[in-house]
Structures are given as structure tokens and as C-alpha cells.
Amino acid sequence: MNYSRPDLLEQLAASHVLGVMRRGARARFERLCQALPIAQLARQRWEDRLLPLALALTPVAPSAGCWQRIQQRLGAQPHRKGLGWWSAAAAASLVALLLVGRLTIWSEPDWQDRAVLATADAPPAWRLESTADFGEISVRSLNVPALPADRIHELWILPVNGGNPVSLGLLPASGDIRRKLTAAQQSLLAAAAQVAVSVEPTGGSPTGVPTGPVIIVAEVRRPI
Amino acid sequence: MQARDESFVGAKLIIVFKWSLNPDRFLLRIEDMDQGRAHPLDNQELELLLQRCAARDRAALQLLYTRCAPQLLAVLMRMLGTRAAAEDVLQDAFIRIWEKAAQYDQIQGRALSWMVAIARNRAIDVQRGGRPTVVLEAADLAGAEQLRVVGPADGAEFSATYQTLQHCMDLLAAAQRQCLLLAYQGGLTHERIAQSVGQPLGTVKSWVRRGLQSLRSCMES
Numbered sequence: 001m002n003y004s005r006p007d008l009l010e011q012l013a014a015s016h017v018l019g020v021m022r023r024g025a026r027a028r029f030e031r032l033c034q035a036l037p038i039a040q041l042a043r044q045r046w047e048d049r050l051l052p053l054a055l056a057l058t059p060v061a062p063s064a065g066c067w068q069r070i071q072q073r074l075g076a077q078p079h080r081k082g083l084g085w086w087s088a089a090a091a092a093s094l095v096a097l098l099l100v101g102r103l104t105i106w107s108e109p110d111w112q113d114r115a116v117l118a119t120a121d122a123p124p125a126w127r128l129e130s131t132a133d134f135g136e137i138s139v140r141s142l143n144v145p146a147l148p149a150d151r152i153h154e155l156w157i158l159p160v161n162g163g164n165p166v167s168l169g170l171l172p173a174s175g176d177i178r179r180k181l182t183a184a185q186q187s188l189l190a191a192a193a194q195v196a197v198s199v200e201p202t203g204g205s206p207t208g209v210p211t212g213p214v215i216i217v218a219e220v221r222r223p224i
Numbered sequence: 225m226q227a228r229d230e231s232f233v234g235a236k237l238i239i240v241f242k243w244s245l246n247p248d249r250f251l252l253r254i255e256d257m258d259q260g261r262a263h264p265l266d267n268q269e270l271e272l273l274l275q276r277c278a279a280r281d282r283a284a285l286q287l288l289y290t291r292c293a294p295q296l297l298a299v300l301m302r303m304l305g306t307r308a309a310a311e312d313v314l315q316d317a318f319i320r321i322w323e324k325a326a327q328y329d330q331i332q333g334r335a336l337s338w339m340v341a342i343a344r345n346r347a348i349d350v351q352r353g354g355r356p357t358v359v360l361e362a363a364d365l366a367g368a369e370q371l372r373v374v375g376p377a378d379g380a381e382f383s384a385t386y387q388t389l390q391h392c393m394d395l396l397a398a399a400q401r402q403c404l405l406l407a408y409q410g411g412l413t414h415e416r417i418a419q420s421v422g423q424p425l426g427t428v429k430s431w432v433r434r435g436l437q438s439l440r441s442c443m444e445s
Contacts, residue, residue, distance in 0.1 A: 014436040018407045019344065020414050023352050044333035049443055051337045052389040053408045054344075055265075057302055059294030066311050067289055070318050074282070116332065124330065221332060 013042035017050055037120050041219060111138060115195055115218040117155075119145065125197075125216065126171060128155075134190040138178045139171060145215070147173075152202050156210060157185065158194040158217070164209050165196060192220050264291040270335035277325035285322050292336065293318070296343045303347045303411035313350055317343040344411070351411055392442035400435030403428060 015021050016029045033040040111129045114137070118124040125145055129138045139155070147153065153173075156165035166188055169179055181189065189195075196217045198210035205211050270291070276284030293314060300310035300317075320342050331338055393401055399421070406412045406420060418428040 010440065011433065011436070014440070015432075017341070018404065018432070018436065019348050019411050020407045020417070020432055022413060026348070041332065044331060044337070047337040047341045048333050048385075049389070049439070050408055051334065051340060052386045053405065054299045054340045055295060055336075055386075057295070057298035057409065060297045060301055060307075062293050062297050062311060062314060063307070066293070066314060067286070070289070070315050073315065073319055074322060116330065118330065219332060 009039055009042045013039065013046050016043060017046035113221055115220055117195070117197055117216050117218050119215055128195065128218075130189065134181065134186045136178060136180050137168065137189075138176060140176045141172050141174045144171075144173050147199065150202050151199050151212070152204065153197050153215075154200045154204050154210070156196045156198060157188045157192045158196055159188050160191050160193055167205065167208065168195070170200075170204050171197065189220070194219055265295070265336055267334050267336065270339075271328075274321075274325045274328045274335055277322055278329065285318070288321065288339075289318055292339055295336075296340065299340060299409070300343055300347050302409050303344065303351065309350070310347075313343065313347050316346050320346065348411055352413075388443050389439075392439050395442055396435050396438055397431075399423075400431045400438070403431045404435050404439070407432065 012029050012032075016026060021029065029039070029043075033043055110132050112132055113127070114130050115128040116124045117126040117128060122145065123143045125141075125143055127140045127142060129140070130136065144153070153171040155168040155171050157168055158165055166185060168181070168185060168189070194217055196210070196214050198205070198214045199212035200210070201212075270288065273284045273288045273291075277288065296317060297307075297310055297314050300313050301307060304310045304313060317339070321339055324342070328335065328338055393404075396404070402421065403417050406417050412420065414425060414429050414432065417432070418425045421428065423431075
């Protein structure tokens, strides 16, 4: 079966999430999801799309023993007991810290997760966040793949209209960066479904479009 | 009057004393702070709880259970028919959520979708593991048909998705809509749906396929 056909993957993912597949076909699709990130992504999209059908059902309170049985199965974990005055003081400091934290957060822009940049076979390399209006991005380095000394990673918007990728700048090898976007970058990113990472000469692509291998294509997350 | 005031102060002191002895007090504080801040199924908060589960924080799992178990149980009871079977699967689901929480970080979907999928997948395994599935009768079908997508259940952010899905479900032909609800909410296979609605298997398969296609193009437009 040719799994690179997007319509076929969509069909399989939808049937899996809906639950109409037979056992063999279900298991095959689950294996496919582990091997093919695009299949996994199609499945997640359908899980999100159909979630309201689950939420349409009226919640039912579980019986009292249900949580206890989960705890028993996980194995008893000792409670911290009787730390007395010190723990009350620690709790008070924690609450104070949380309050200060919230006050600080209030003065910050509202950062939203936009994409996890990961190659197919490795843990996430970067996490991309942006402000709600896409006016500023923040990139956090996680497990950045190693590169020769004369190469660097560059981040690109893949415009929805299929036009040339537009650079969002160079990616850090470690640490976090923040970058204000131009109005043009902002509107392209706001509309984009995907971003990509390519390997470029130090200083970035000399031509304004990716010249080296594209190692990551990631979906842009937005509140649905 | 003074005596009453004193006993009132005394009662408050006892409550404070009991609170300071209560090993779950941190949990209670977190819950108190939650009140009125966001919907219990708010995606960002569920994501934070899953991160804490990944860091082996058992209190986070309990909070996750408090918030999500009633909705998951509703889904499971609809699929499995009895509370006993549904609660067994609910327990399995939370064990798996605890075990797999670290993997959620690499998932791009919503936290609740991920948890619902874990619960539904387990229910489907149980359902198809040999136990005959209940064939819904005409009366149940009428109920399924009347089910409406109501919301918002996940704060303002999610209400748009709710409305979109409701709008798109309403645009489907009645037979397609009914098949999709029987499959997703009832957990029925093509064959079982065909038995339930009394139509040939091929017809039901094509209703489901076309229903899903229409739903997708409607929700993406």
C-alpha cells in the first residue's frame, strides 16, 4: 500500500480514530504511526477533530473505590507526614513565590506553543513559541543535532500558498533566543501550516531560500 | 454572645490545626487556587499536569483524575455498556496515562484528545477481545441521532472547535451522521453498525467514508 498518498493516510487515520477498523488493520496502522510521523500527525489531528463528540456525553462520577484501585495498582507511595511547622512555613513561601511568579508572568506577553522541531528519529531539537499575534518568536534549544563548524541551522516559514520559504533567522545551538518579526514574517507565520529547518553555511543561506538539506518540517500549532 | 464567639474562634483554630496535619493539604491548596481560574479541562493546565506526571508526581495524577475521569467514564460507559466494565478500563487508562506521560511531550495534539484516545483504544481492545458487542436497538439509535454536540467544555479557546464540529455534523446526511456517532461514541465496527442500522456493509462503509471526508473538508474550510 502506498502510504505516501496523503488522502489514503487521512482515510486510515480517520477510520482508526473513529474506531471502525478491525483488529488486524488497527494494529497495522498503529505500527505505521510509530514508523511514520506524518501518519501519527494525521491521527492526532483526527483525535482533536472528533474530541467534541466525546465531550458531548454527560460526565459520570466514578465510584469512590476507583481511584483507590488505581493507587493500589501503582503501588503504595508513602505520604510525607508530620513535618509540622516547617512544612507550613515552606507552604507559605511556596504560595508567596507562586504569587510573585504570577505577577511577573502578567507583565510578560502571552507565549503560545507553536511547534516542536524534531527530526523523525531523534528527541525534539527546539521548541518554537510565539506571542498570540505572532509578532515575536522564542526558540528554546533542547537536543540540537551536532553540525560541522562551518554549518548552522536556519528556520523557515513554508507559506500556505506554496511560495518560496521565508527565513525566520538562524537557530541557536544552545540556549534560548527571542526575535521580533517583521510585519511580512508575522502575517506569513500567522497563516502558515508548517515551518522547516535547513542546514546552511555559517551566516545563513546566501540566496534567501534553503540551500542545504531540510532536516525538519513541523506543523504550526494554533489554538483550535 | 461572648461564649459563642470564643467557640467560633476555637472551631476555626481546630480547622487550621487539622489542615496543618493533613498530608493532602498541598493538593487541596492547588485545587483551591484552581477554582474560578480556568475550566478543569483547560488544555494548558492538563499539559502541565501531564508534565508533572512525567516527573513522577503522584498528586498531579490525582488532579488529572479528578478533572478528567468523569468525562472519560462517560465515554467508556457509552462504549462498554456497564459501569463495572467501564471503570475497569478507566483504571487501565489512568495507569497507561501515568506510564506514558513522558511521551506526551512529543505529541502535538491536545492533552485531553490524547487521554480520550488512550481510554477509547483500551475499550476497543476489550470490546473486540472476544466479548460480544451489544447491538444497539432502534431506541438507542434514536438516542444517538438526537445527541448534539454541546459546549463549550474546555473554555473559550475550544468553543470554536465545538461550534465548527456541530455545524459540520449538522451538514451531513442523517445516515452519515448516525454512522459516525455509532462508531465514535458506541465504539461499533462497520459490521456492527451495518447490523444496527439494518443496511448492507458496503453501504455503511461508504456512508462512513463520505461522512469523514465531508467532515474534514467542512472543518478545514
